[in-house]
Amino acid sequence: MRGLQRRLATGLNAVIVAALVVGITATLVELASRERVRWDLSEDSSATLKPETLATLDELSARGERVRVTAFSAQARNGEAMFRDRLVRDFLATLQHASPLLETTFVEMDRDRLTAEQLGVDRYGTIVVQGAGDRVDIGEREIFRRRGSPGPGELDFLGEAAISRGIRQVLSDRTRRIYILSGHGERTLFDRGVGELQTIAGLIEEQGWTFVALDLLADRRDGVPPAVPNDASAVMVIGPSHALTQQEEAALRTYLAGGGGLGVFVEPDGVLPELVEELGLLSPDGVVLSEEFVYPFPERPIVHPVRHPVTEVLLEDRLRAEVAHAAGLETVPVDGVRAAPLLQTGRRGWVERSAERPAVFTPGEDIEGPVVVAWAVSLGGPHPLGRGGGRVVVVGDVDVLGDEVINEAPGNRTFVVNLMRWLVRSDDRMSRVGRPGGIRRLTMTPEQLTRVRWLVMGALPLVVLLVGAVVQWRRRRG
Amino acid sequence: MASAWAILKKELRVLFLSPLAWVFLSAFLLLGGFFFTWGVASTGEASLRGVLANLGVVLIFCLPLVTMRQLAEELRAGTLELLLTSPVPLGALILGKWAASCVLCLVLLALTAPYPLVLVLYGDPDRGVLVTSYLGLMLCCGAFSAAGLFASSLSRDQMVAGVGGVLLLLPFWLAGGAVGVVPVWLEPVLMQLSFVEHLRSFAQGVLDTGDITWFVCFTSLFLFLTWRVLESRRWA
Structure with a gap:
């Protein structure tokens, strides 16, 4: 009887202690899951929100x-x-x-x-x-975008931007709208297939902004001069090949005077809007080259960021931005216009004005470096358009936005997005812009796969088995 | 600590001098190799994500086969009574045996090193994700070993202990899959119990204190329960 009592007491004690420990463990797990800390060790920071x-x-x-x-x-x-x-x-x-x-x-x-x-x-x-x-x-x-051909191409996950934008849309009825000027041979962001500017289109959406085509002449109503819509956060002019009409220039002037943001991207053989030239920005003929270039592309001079809110992150994170076949940009002082260089070549850069190749710097004919290829312009009081504090960015290159360069140069995404953030006055959101997460693929021929199969399914287990057999054999002998 | 070290060395000697460990390693590598090449051939992805999930399942079935003898054999042979009455602390005995299984798992995972090497050779895998995936798998091994040891402490029969270990672990692996077919209030509980859900962050390249704590608690709980079972045998 006493033995039974003792066993019962011991058993009960064990059950109670075990129950207590289970309870404490469950509480600990619950607390840990509520107060969790996460470190994202993935190279793309794919598990970290932007x-x-x-x-x-x-x-x-x-x-x-x-x-x-x-x-x-x-x-x-x-x-x-x-x-x-x-x-x-x-x-x-x-x-x-x-x-x-x-x-x-x-x-x-x-x-x-x-x-x-x-x-x-x-x-x-x-x-x-x-x-x-x-x-x-x-x-x-x-949510997904395919880069390259169907099949084993790269799959980019754009869901973060899309869902984030969706959340913002259900919270707010107003999103920033970027108008893309059209009608002058500009490059377009609207081809969502395999297009040249689809990466930048995705990046604009990632910011929660929407982009809208703007044809100032086609969209105007009868008798009313063309105007940039009131809800425009910025207007982009991407590589026009022929001049804007006076009415369009006037519309952009009015928009800037109201404090708007204008982004202009031009190629060496492109046309700079008159409005930009009035602000003191000129593009001399020729292509920017440098003895320091992105190998093996001689027309991709190495350009260095110059300190400005737009380029701050590039400098801090030592990111390289790239331009390809770029136009040089010069300034002449204009009252009320504050121009700051964003990207420029080193002293070994120049503007090549002749068509001779291989190109070399010719004193007296070419323009000596450093050559600026991107400017940020702030308008102020004394200037006729300065009352609203408008902002203009001029970049002597369109390829800087193109899929090829933007995906190759580590800093181009950051540069271009921060440039647009500056234009739409989201200065507080300047940050590094990474590559989208996606699937990393193997490049393997069937023969290589067969070799790998033999290695991991044949040789590896066999070697382990042989080592085991040797161990057994030696043990029995010893 | 010295006792635990002595037990660990003795267990490793027993493990690696018996054919069991070598057969286990070879079988695991054969299956692992199959899953790896199958994954590579079917998806072309430079990642171990698919193969690691499959290796987890293989471990659930294989690891209890290693741990099943650790205490059940001692019980059957009557050597456990000797151990329990020896100056070796019970905690050291359990820790030593558990650590031996973990070392075997470490060897096992080290032998899978050619998998990431192949990925690096033919692709550009995310190295951070590879590291955290292996860490998650190692935590899994620790948890499986603890549960297997617990199952082994419950029976004198090795087969019963082995099958018991598998049956103990399987619900934790499948718990996440039951979400959607159970009442809504039960879903968070199942998600919390699921190995797969807690491995997700590791597979993404994330170290999450919540998930690490879960694995540590799971392992500690089963080591504690093993200790209680052996303690009760001491006084029974």
């Missing part, structure tokens, strides 16, 4: 709004469905960790038709953002 997204979440917290993000799986017959779903799931998990006001759900479209029907979603890969009584649907084409 400053724009964090700013959006700050706004969410400030307003105390709850937002629900429901993502639907990609179509299974698509060979990339697994990657697409995984990238979306990962991002939702990161987003969920970042804010308790966000509720994220991933829905397998084929398994949970009910949720799809309730939300009225009939397309695979759709993401629905709901909040503040509003809703934004984001299509798969806005």
